[in-house]
Amino acid sequence: MRRSMTRIADYEFLEELGEGNYGVFWRARPPARLGLTAPYVAVKVLHHRSHQQGYDRMANELRVYHAAASPHLVQIYDAGHEDGTIFYASEFSETGSLAQAANSLTRSVKLRCIADIARGAHALHEVGLAHRDVKLSNMMLFDGTAKLGDLGLAQILNPGQQSTGMGSVGSLAHLAPETIRGEKAGRASDVFALGVSLHSLLCGASVFPGLDGLSLRDAFVFMLQPTTVIHPSLSESEARLVAACVAVDSADRPSTADEFARKVELLASAVESVDGQTS
Amino acid sequence: MTSPLDEVRCAVLPGDGIVGRWPGGLIVVVGGPVLLDRFFDGIDASGLEPLVERARTIDWAGKGGGYLAVIDRMDGLAVEGGGDCDLVLRDRRLSAADAPAAVADPSLIEAVLDRRRTVPTVGSDLPVALDGALGLERGLVPGAGVRLISTWRAPSLPTPAIAEPPSPPIAPPTKAHAIVTEQPSLPDGTQIDASVRSARTFEVFTITEPLENEPAPLPMVSESFGRATEEPAELRQQVVVQGIMCPNDHFNHPRSRICVTCGTSTDEASLELVRGFRPILGYLVLDDGTSYQLNQNYIIGRLAIADEGFVPISLDDDGISRRHARIELHGWDVALIDGDSMNGTRYQTPDSELWSEATAGRPVVLQPGSRVDLGGRRTFTFEAVYRIDAQ
Ligand SMILES: Nc1ncnc2c1ncn2[C@@H]1O[C@H](COP(=O)(O)OP(=O)(O)OP(=O)(O)O)[C@@H](O)[C@H]1O
Ligand SMILES: [Mg+2]
Ligand SMILES: [Zn+2]
Numbered sequence: 001m002r003r004s005m006t007r008i009a010d011y012e013f014l015e016e017l018g019e020g021n022y023g024v025f026w027r028a029r030p031p032a033r034l035g036l037t038a039p040y041v042a043v044k045v046l047h048h049r050s051h052q053q054g055y056d057r058m059a060n061e062l063r064v065y066h067a068a069a070s071p072h073l074v075q076i077y078d079a080g081h082e083d084g085t086i087f088y089a090s091e092f093s094e095t096g097s098l099a100q101a102a103n104s105l106t107r108s109v110k111l112r113c114i115a116d117i118a119r120g121a122h123a124l125h126e127v128g129l130a131h132r133d134v135k136l137s138n139m140m141l142f143d144g145t146a147k148l149g150d151l152g153l154a155q156i157l158n159p160g161q162q163s164t165g166m167g168s169v170g171s172l173a174h175l176a177p178e179t180i181r182g183e184k185a186g187r188a189s190d191v192f193a194l195g196v197s198l199h200s201l202l203c204g205a206s207v208f209p210g211l212d213g214l215s216l217r218d219a220f221v222f223m224l225q226p227t228t229v230i231h232p233s234l235s236e237s238e239a240r241l242v243a244a245c246v247a248v249d250s251a252d253r254p255s256t257a258d259e260f261a262r263k264v265e266l267l268a269s270a271v272e273s274v275d276g277q278t279s
Numbered sequence: 280m281t282s283p284l285d286e287v288r289c290a291v292l293p294g295d296g297i298v299g300r301w302p303g304g305l306i307v308v309v310g311g312p313v314l315l316d317r318f319f320d321g322i323d324a325s326g327l328e329p330l331v332e333r334a335r336t337i338d339w340a341g342k343g344g345g346y347l348a349v350i351d352r353m354d355g356l357a358v359e360g361g362g363d364c365d366l367v368l369r370d371r372r373l374s375a376a377d378a379p380a381a382v383a384d385p386s387l388i389e390a391v392l393d394r395r396r397t398v399p400t401v402g403s404d405l406p407v408a409l410d411g412a413l414g415l416e417r418g419l420v421p422g423a424g425v426r427l428i429s430t431w432r433a434p435s436l437p438t439p440a441i442a443e444p445p446s447p448p449i450a451p452p453t454k455a456h457a458i459v460t461e462q463p464s465l466p467d468g469t470q471i472d473a474s475v476r477s478a479r480t481f482e483v484f485t486i487t488e489p490l491e492n493e494p495a496p497l498p499m500v501s502e503s504f505g506r507a508t509e510e511p512a513e514l515r516q517q518v519v520v521q522g523i524m525c526p527n528d529h530f531n532h533p534r535s536r537i538c539v540t541c542g543t544s545t546d547e548a549s550l551e552l553v554r555g556f557r558p559i560l561g562y563l564v565l566d567d568g569t570s571y572q573l574n575q576n577y578i579i580g581r582l583a584i585a586d587e588g589f590v591p592i593s594l595d596d597d598g599i600s601r602r603h604a605r606i607e608l609h610g611w612d613v614a615l616i617d618g619d620s621m622n623g624t625r626y627q628t629p630d631s632e633l634w635s636e637a638t639a640g641r642p643v644v645l646q647p648g649s650r651v652d653l654g655g656r657r658t659f660t661f662e663a664v665y666r667i668d669a670q
C-alpha cells in the first residue's frame with residue numbers, strides 16, 4: 001500500500017529517497033502555501049501511527065527544533081498528519097547524506113562536515129533537545145557544508161522504545177551505554193554517536209566490529225561495555241578523539257558537542273597543513 | 280442521461296463537516312474533526328459510493344455527527360442518512376431518521392445540513408452563492424451542509440469545472456484541510472468518470488508557533504553520572520530495590536554474575552544487600568524487532584493510550600484488545616497481566632515448549648527469555664540485561 005503512495009496532504013511525491021528505521025523519505029514538490037522558492041522538499045512519512053499524546057509531543061519537539069535555528073541543522077518547513085499518518089517536510093539535499101557521499105570527499109572536507117554537524121547538535125542541546133539519532137545517513141550534504149537532520153522521533157512517539165527493528169543491529173553502535181541502561185539521551189549520548197560517526201566516515205568501518213552478527217539481546221549487552229577497535233588508518237589524534245567519545249563513562253567524553261567540534265576542526269587544520277606542504 | 284440533480288446549484292455552508300458531490304448524487308457528513316478523521320481513515324474518497332458505504336457502517340447515535348446522501352436512482356431520488364444531519368424540504372425540516380426514503384424531484388429539496396445549523400437564505404446569508412464562489416459542482420470540500428438552488432439552471436456538465444478547494448470563508452475553524460485533485464483529462468477532452476478526483480483531509484501544525492515554555496539548555500555531564508536525573512515523573516519510576524555492589528561500586532541485581540555497568544565479575548563483590556535505585560531490567564522485544572526498555576510499566580493494546588502509571592505500546596491489529604495486557608515491574612521482577620482480553624494472552628518459559636494461558640488480572644512473573652503471545656496475533660520476548668544464576 002505504501003509503495004503506491006503518490007502524495008500526502010498537499011505534497012506531491014516525485015521519488016522515494018529511501019526507507020529508514022521509522023519512516024520513508026520522499027522527494028516531493030512543496031505546496032504553494034509554504035511560499036518556498038526551492039523546487040523540492042524531503043518529506044518523511046512515519047511508519048507508525050500515533051495517538052494524540054505522541055503527536056502533541058512530536059509537535060512540541062519539532063517547534064523546539066525549529067527554534068534552535070542553526071545553519072547546521074536541516075530546516076523543517078511543515079509537519080502534520082493525514083488520517084493519522086504523520087509526516088514532516090524539510091530542506092532537500094541534492095547530494096544526499098554523508099553516508100552516500102563519503103567516497104567522494106577528501107579527509108579535510110569529511111572532518112569539516114562532522115564539525116558542522118556537531119555545531120548543529122550543539123544548537124539543539126542549547127535549546128534542550130537531544131538529537132538521539134546522530135549517524136551518517138542523517139547528515140545531509142549541501143554544497144560543501146553538512147547539516148544535521150532527521151531528529152530521532154521514535155522515542156517521542158513511543159516512550160521507552162529503544163530500537164525499531166527495521167535496521168540491522170549495526171545501528172545500535174550509535175547507542176551510548178547509559179542510554180541502553182535506561183538513562184535519558186543528552187549531550188553525552190549525542191557526543192558518543194558523533195564519535196562513532198566520525199570513525200566510520202574516516203575509514204568506512206565500524207568502531208564496534210564485535211556487534212556484527214549478534215542477536216538484538218546480545219547486541220544490547222555488548223553495547224553496555226563495547227569493545228572498541230579503532231581502524232589503523234586513523235591518525236593518532238583522530239584515534240584519541242574517537243576513543244574519548246565512545247568512553248563508557250560519559251564524564252570521559254568531550255563535555256559538549258561544541259568542544260568536540262573544536263577538536264575536529266583542529267584535526268582538519270592538521271590535515272590541511274600537511275596537504276599544503278605535500279602539494 | 281444527465282440527472283436532474285446535476286442541474287441544481289449547490290452552495291456549501293462553512294462549518295465542520297464534508298460535502299461531496301459527483302454526477303448523480305451528493306453527500307453531507309457532519310461532525311467534529313476527530314469523528315471525521317475516523318470517517319476518512321483508509322477510505323477511497325474519489326467517488327460517492329465509498330463514502331456512502333462507510334457512512335452506513337457507522338453507528339451515529341450520540342456521536343454528534345451524521346450523514347445524509349441524495350442519490351439519483353433513475354426512478355427518483357433516493358435519500359438515506361443517520362445521526363445529526365437534516366433534510367430540509369420546501370415545507371418541512373426532517374432529521375435523517377425521519378427523512379423519506381425517496382424524493383421525486385431535486386427542486387423539492389432546499390438544503391441538507393448539520394442539525395445545529397439554520398437554513399441560510401439565498402441573497403443575505405449566502406450573498407456570494409449566486410456568483411459561484413461557494414458553488415460545488417464536483418468533488419469533496421469541507422462544509423457543514425449544502426443549500427440547493429434549483430431556480431438557477433446550470434448548463435449541462437459535459438466538462439465540469441474543477442471544484443475549487445475552498446478558500447478562507449469556507450475552511451472550517453480547525454486546521455483541517457481538504458484538497459481536491461484532478462487526474463489529467465483524456466486527450467480528447469473527455470473526463471474519466473467516478474475516480475476523476477480524490478479528496479483527502481489533513482492537518483498541519485505551525486512549526487513557527489511561539490513555544491509554551493522558554494527552551495532551557497540540556498544539563499552538562501556532572502557527578503550525577505550513573506544516576507537517572509530529572510526524569511519526567513510520568514515516564515520513569517524511581518524505585519528503590521535491594522541489590523549488591525560490584526567491586527567498582529555499581530548497583531546490580533542480587534544474583535547477577537557480572538556487573539551490568541562495568542562488566543566486572545561480581546564473585547568478589549560484597550554479598551551484603553544494599554538499597555539502590557532500580558536499574559533498567561531489560562527489554563521487551565516484539566516480533567517486528569521493536570524493543571522497549573523495562574524501566575517503566577507498559578500497557579499493550581490496539582491503539583493503546585497511556586493509563587495512569589503505564590506507558591502505551593500501541594499495536595494496530597484487530598485481534599488485539601484495547602487493553603490487552605500489562606507489563607508491571609515489581610522489584611526485580613517483570614510481571615505479565617492479561618487485561619481480560621478477547622483473544623487471551625499466553626506465555627512460554629525459555630526451557631519449555633508448553634504455552635500457558637494467563638488468567639485475566641493475575642500477574643505472572645516472566646523468566647528472562649520468556650515469550651508472550653497476544654491473542655495469537657503478536658508475540659514478544661522479555662530479554663533481561665543482567666545474567667543471573669538459575670534459582
Ligand atoms: N533532506 C534530505 N535530502 C535528501 N535526501 C534525504 C534527506 N533526508 C533523508 N534523505 C535520504 O533518504 C534516505 C532514507 O532516510 P531515512 O531517514 O528514512 O533512513 P536512515 O537515515 O537510514 O535511518 P533513520 O530512520 O534512523 O534516520 C536516506 O538515504 C537519506 O540519505
Ligand atoms: Mg534518516
Ligand atoms: Zn561495575
